Amino acid sequence: MSGSDQLSAVFSALADPTRRAILAELADRDATVTELTAPLPISMPAVSRHLKALERAGLISRTRSGKLRMSRIEAAPLREAAEWIERYRRLWDTSLTRLDAHLAAVQAAGRATDQTAHDPAIPDRKSPDKAHDKEN
Amino acid sequence: MSGSDQLSAVFSALADPTRRAILAELADRDATVTELTAPLPISMPAVSRHLKALERAGLISRTRSGKLRMSRIEAAPLREAAEWIERYRRLWDTSLTRLDAHLAAVQAAGRATDQTAHDPAIPDRKSPDKAHDKEN
DNA sequence: ACTACATTTAACGTGTTGGTTAAGTGACTG
DNA sequence: CAGTCACTTAACCAACACGTTAAATGTAGT
Known part of the structure; x- marks a missing residue:
């Protein structure tokens, strides 16, 4: 390849x-x-x-x-090339990523009636938009 | 390397x-x-x-x-990586490049002593701002 | 402790990369 | 037309990339 x-x-x-x-x-x-x-x-x-x-x-x-x-x-x-990279621009900003993680944590907490992290080792993030194609 | x-x-x-x-x-x-x-x-x-x-x-x-x-x-x-590439953003636009080439051609025409190319087939371009470092 | 699962490491084959030097090609020059 | 200049191609080599299958590692469950 x-x-x-x-x-x-x-x-x-x-x-x-x-x-x-x-x-x-x-x-x-x-x-x-x-x-x-x-x-x-x-x-x-x-x-x-x-x-x-x-x-x-x-x-x-x-x-x-x-x-x-x-x-x-x-x-x-x-x-x-730049445009390909730009798709990840929202992930560059750490605070955005952390907010993302936080929202996911809250959402998970809502399911478990527990506000603290479910699994601190692996906080799952949920992407706000799923407009990505796998490859081009 | x-x-x-x-x-x-x-x-x-x-x-x-x-x-x-x-x-x-x-x-x-x-x-x-x-x-x-x-x-x-x-x-x-x-x-x-x-x-x-x-x-x-x-x-x-x-x-x-x-x-x-x-x-x-x-x-x-x-x-x-994106920032490295961005340094060439001004060259993406073809019209800008052609204008640049034209200006350089005019400038080269006014110059007599020239050890680089002064062949009319290959107009050399001179960048308007030279804010480039060679490598990083 | 045995077993199953998730993943990595080992060993291997093969193609590509990046460097070298030496030889080849094409265009100008005397 | 011989020589030289600017470059490319050929031949070679060492290192690496990318894939495989088989074995090793680590963790969890019974």
């Missing part, structure tokens, strides 16, 4: 610090392979392969101009 | 569709390994290892309760 879908490719590309560094570089300006290699501690073939991975993820595009090959950032796929 | 930093671990965890499915499941409610395995087409040991990866990335926490082990989503690291 080598994650051949778009989202997997994007996250996979982003998982490598070198590739993130390359993207950061390309956010400022288009660059050649040589230029991208310069600040990095790895060989040019290695960079070339990183660029191939980024291209496969749709995160860059490349155009040949003479003997130079320019890489340009193509940030659109990042949007998709 | 197996990406041992936090951000790499998070993106790496997110790169796997199965792990994203597990996170989607856990967004709704805490669950045991058995519960998480049920809808998946893989064995329980495989799921157990995925959970280990998610835990390593800080995306879930686990508590033992009797013979059950509950997994709970811990979405805070997602915030960090």
